[in-house]
Amino acid sequence: MHKHIERAVAEIGTVLLGKEVQVRLALCCLFARGHLLIEDLPGMGKTTLSNALAKVLGLDYKRVQFTSDLLPADILGVSVFNRDTTQFEFIPGPIFTQVLLADEINRTTPKSQSALLEAMEEGQVTIEGKTRELPAPFFVIATQNPSTQSGTYPLPESQLDRFLMRLSLGYPDREAERKLLMGEDSRKKLSRLQAVMSIQDLIAIQTAVDDVHCSDNLLDYVQRLVEHSRNHTDFVDGLSPRGALAIMRCAKTWAFMSGRGHVVPEDVQMILPSVVEHRLSTSANALVGSHGMSHKLMEEIAVIG
Amino acid sequence: MSIIWQIPRNCLGWILVAQFALILPHIERLPWWVMAAYAVCASWRVMVYQGRWSLPPKMLKLVLAVLCFFGIYQTYGTMVGLEPTVALLFSGFCLKLLEVVEKRDVYVIIFLAYFVALTEFLFSQDFLVSAFIFLSILLISTALVALHQHSYDTLNLSSLKKATVIFSQALPLMAVLFIIFPRFDPLWKVPLPSHQAKTGISESMSPGDISNLSQSGELAFRVVFDGEIPARKDMYWRGLVLSEFDGRTWTQAQWKKDFLTESEKESLLGAMTNPLQYTVYQEATHQPWLFSLALAYADDKTIKAVNDFRLVRTDNIHSRIKYQVISDQEAMYGQTLSRIEKTLEVSLPRTGNERARKFAEMTYSRSTGDRDYIDKILTKFNRENYVYTLKPPLLGEDTIDEFLFDTRRGFCSHYASTFVFLMRAAGIPARVIAGYQGGEINPISDTVLVHQFDAHGWAEVWLDGDGWVRIDPTAAVAPDRIEYGLENAMAEEGSFLSDTPLSPLRYRNITWLNSVRLQMDAFGYYWSSWVLQYKGERQLQVLQSLLGEVTPWRVAALLMTVSSVVLLIVFGHLIKGRGEPKAAVYVKWYLRLCRQLEAAGYVRDASEGPIDFARRVDRSNPQWKKTLLSATRSFVRLSYEQVSQREQSLLVKQLRRDVLSIMYQLRVK
Structure with missing residues (x-):
């Protein structure tokens, strides 16, 4: 299984140069059965990463470009009157897929954003009073521009909370950028990407993650972190139990990806910024405190206590 | 099929260890077959645990119990008495292992074990024994703890650790109870161990019959002087006065049973000009006589003073006792001798030892007086070829003659006996004194240790005007014996404690071993004087110094204070433990x-x-x-x-x- 993981990382690395940690975190999010939000300025490779992820994992994927005039029916699907059968027939929207790439999710109105809500949490959608199951696995990989940019509708907190991780890619380092500039068109490369694992492999990894051991000492550490975020006035809102669960799930997955059968504090620290940053800060200061709050939290809590 | 309850593995292990520890100190006393029974029961139990054997049927258990009764009767010839009862208790204790079916049976074994542990105290209350019994009780408690723990280890040390914690929590309370608990005289007396032979010096002395004087390194008694310890050569511990001689054996005179009256005792005390005060801690002798320096006075109801200036207890000494004595070797008291006494103290058998009698008459006729005669005899011992030895030849009919003129080899009894005979033959009243001479000074506890090998015999002679005067003829032959003790006197012969090669006293020349021995002895002394003898006066003194005034309220307050301090500490730990888990x-x-x-x-x-x-x-x-x-x-x-x-x-x-x-x-x- 670890072979698959390493190959996936290497494969994605061919299109997204010099971002191994972010690639690993993104994979970690998916292996932990979570939805991923990639936030960065335009042109940083958000879409490339999301496309590559879907392709490499061998999943069936659809892409929706979110615009300000997008309607919920555009995502979920719509019933159309069939003249032959004289009945309304349901045309499934792009959400009926294994991976939904929601590009620039904060460009659309809250109404359309919330159409994603039920789908993300429950793996099902209700259209015209009828509940329809989504295929499994079902991932949403959304990208968004920083909310300070013009023409954005910031995601509501409730919806942010539904993303297991929020990643930022950041500028590439000099060497990686040089390679990028010298290399061929990334679109071509993207089309050449191959799936390195099957759905069975993916499910096997997801199940194996559940068996990773969490000792009492580690749970103590996580609880100290969570409690601190709730008690300390520097944090506007503390971490919710869902947030705490998210930390545990990601830490377990990270430990598994690192080839360990048990979680160590380093795993928690590794995934913590991506998992808690978007939960700790309100949407209003989302970018202001980027990477600030989670690091503050880590620094204030002793690992061994 | 019903589910069979098993003793937890850990608990069974600790029970077997504890039982073994309990039997260990009794090993010398218990009949061998009790050990065998224990081995059988223990292995049976282990087999039951492993599921290989089943528990014995009722009939077999009955047979085993009857066999035990029979065995004890066979071994001791009686079912009454201390040893048979203890043996019975132990065999029952072993057999109980085969009767454990339920958890409550384990409790029975454990509580029985606590009781059995105390039986050792009936035989010895030494501090080493006490320390061992403390250890056994700790082991029993460990078994009790193990019964309530889940562990699959055979002997889990965590049980021992926990028991130790509980045990040490009880210690302060135990100390307080020890200090304040009133000591009652026992309501019933435990019958004494019957096999203990009489030890120490014997009632009679017949030097001719002994060819190899056996010595023992056992402690006879210990003396604590209030002031300075007198010189070794002056320490003659008088025990018996032997006045009757039948030609072979010296015995105590039957007629001499007069005790000093209170007024006589008072005047004796009054006659002392340079009194020496000391306390004697005497081991059990099962005989009534006590040991003291010359002219002894004791203010004690249980002690009587005999008119030959000895002290005698009203009943036999069956356990270590302590008595205070005031002595003055130079006191001018009892300077008269009645006619009857004078006749008796010069009496000899009508016949026998003719050569000695003649020699006495001849020498006395050539002497200028009693003193000169005594000097002449002592000079004879000193100048002529007399040898002090612990391995003298056996003597025939006329013991005095043979020793004086033929063999010329003997130990203190030979010289004392011969000397007194020669005195009486010349008409000078004289008698043999049996007791101990010298002693070892333990510098750590500042006490004098008198061992059995310090046993000695010497003479007292009546001189008009001086009264009874101590003469030690052995000093004329072997002055080293008196100055430095038996060990040095026997250095050449190598016969000192030769029959007890393991006695630590033999190795006094190994410095560290000797200092360990003296340390142990000092500790034993403090143990005996502060723990075993802690009662009556001493208890009251300690309580008074603690409480000022001893009232029930104050005693209760002391008890409450200590127990609440202990409880508070324990409670504090519990609270602390709850707040934050202890760091691993x-x-x-x-x-x-x-x-x-x-x-x-x-x-x-x-x-x-x-x-x-x-x-x-x-x-x-x-x-x-x-x-x-x-x-x-x-x-x-x-x-x-x-x-x-x-x-x-x-x-x-x-x-x-x-x-x-x-x-x-x-x-x-």
């Missing part, structure tokens, strides 16, 4: 390592994970980086991985080793 050992070791590294300049931030820290330090490439990585690995595994108990203890050991190694290397730098 490995966490303590790891944090210790971090502190040491911090001092060496490698600071781990509290929020830094151990692996990250190790990697960071590793980059600066210190000498001990491998050890640090190994320590970190152990710590991480202990903290975050699922490890079995066995693995855990191994890892903790490994961690400790690594931490100590790094600390050592840092220090060397």
